[in-house]
Amino acid sequence: MTLLRSVRDHDFETLAWLCDDDFGIVDIGVDGNARPIRTRLEWERWFNELFATLDTMAATTDSEILDYRAIRTDDLGYSVLDFRQSLTANGTTATFDCVATIIWKRTPHGWREARWHASVVAADVPAELRAA
Numbered sequence: 001m002t003l004l005r006s007v008r009d010h011d012f013e014t015l016a017w018l019c020d021d022d023f024g025i026v027d028i029g030v031d032g033n034a035r036p037i038r039t040r041l042e043w044e045r046w047f048n049e050l051f052a053t054l055d056t057m058a059a060t061t062d063s064e065i066l067d068y069r070a071i072r073t074d075d076l077g078y079s080v081l082d083f084r085q086s087l088t089a090n091g092t093t094a095t096f097d098c099v100a101t102i103i104w105k106r107t108p109h110g111w112r113e114a115r116w117h118a119s120v121v122a123a124d125v126p127a128e129l130r131a132a
Helices: 002-008 012-018 040-056
Strands: 025-028 034-037 060-072 076-089 092-107 110-124
Touching: 002 012, 002 060, 012 040, 034 040
Parallel strands: 025 110
Antiparallel strands: 025 034, 060 076, 076 092, 092 110
16 A cells, blocks of 8 residues: 555655565556566656656546455565556546556565566546547
8 A cells, every 4th residue: 555655645755665676667657558667777767757747747646456465475475456546637537457466575674565567457548638
């Protein structure tokens, strides 16, 4: 939940603290397409650019968790997150049903995300937003 709230709130500091992303990530762009990110520098650029783009669009996002399943060992965790991402701009909302696979690792500072891979499985994007 903290990951999703950090994105919603454009809270880069909390997100950066929680995510090591040792193996990169595959995220979802504002257009709904996959966005592979392979290094920490690319990761930082991606989230700073994403938050700036959303701010420029005067857009908001939110996430609704539809299902979450996880397995944890002493040092690693594996989870599958089904969620609905919403993007609202100019009073119009698009929704993206997504599934994310998350690998977690235990560090001396607590659990950190080691890998995030999200895919859009369904989308409802109104024509007004497709044209934007």
